[in-house]
Amino acid sequence: MSDQYRPLKDAFGRFATGIGIAACKKRDGGFSVITINSFTSVSLSPPLVLWCIDKSASVYPDFMAADSYAISILNAKQRAMSDRFARYDPIQLTGDEIDIWETGSPLLKDRIAGFDCKIAMRHAAGDHDILIGEVIRFDSANGAPLVYFASNYHSGVED
Template sequence: MTDSADHRALKKTLGRYPTGVTVVTARRGDGEPVGLTVNSFTSVSLDPPLILWCLGNESPSRPVFEQAGHFAVNILGAEQGWLSNRFAQPIDDKFAAVQWSEGAHGVPIIEGSVARLVCRLHDRQPGGDHVILLGRVEDYQNPGGEPLVYLGGEYQSLRDG
């Protein structure tokens, strides 16, 4: 695969697999909250409790997440598409007008998310044009609700169809 048409076709093919939508958050060294929308999130192991997610090599947030000792995975609810869109944008204060609180180790927790995991950075590995971040789950909450799902380039409901 060498041209942009191949990349678009592969992206469309991969888009046939439904994913949940998360906002992964951490704190910069100066204490400012940082977050971005991620759908490349999955569980890895229950013993020890490990998850992984992927971050683009060119992401301006990459140094923050590689240096942060802890991060949170906020699994968004079905009505939180606006949050997914907000944290996917390159804007200065993504947390403005967002309800959040401080979780374990000071990581930002998005209010209304259907599940939250606070993780210690366990490992990172190169993965092509991304870095694979492995987190060890140290704390979690499961308030419940319908998750936000992404399929075929748009948000979907599990109740559809």
């Protein structure tokens, strides 16, 4: 079946990005987790980030009900994590795979950066919503990033 948005996706995809994993606590226990490349830093003071969630994503209602989320930026060897959380009903995160900070949202171990955020603003934007988060706690580490460009993964180069 042809994808009417393929030409636009091809153009958008020429902007190389890293890969993030966004995660929130579910109201009834457990976590909702999704692979994203729409992460952007926004403001230093106050510290703000954003990412965009597809309104048709199965995890959308969980992020609408949440008051916080965590973003983990993947290293070049975490391609499997990206694949795992880019599909419906992924295998749940286990305790040994994550860190939990102030908001209770899970961060993946071995990330090259992590951001624990309170949701500060939500904006409707076409078929996505923009979720702006105030960064409560963060970290960063050395390591090559997982890079996404033109619908393909690449290994970034470490500093």
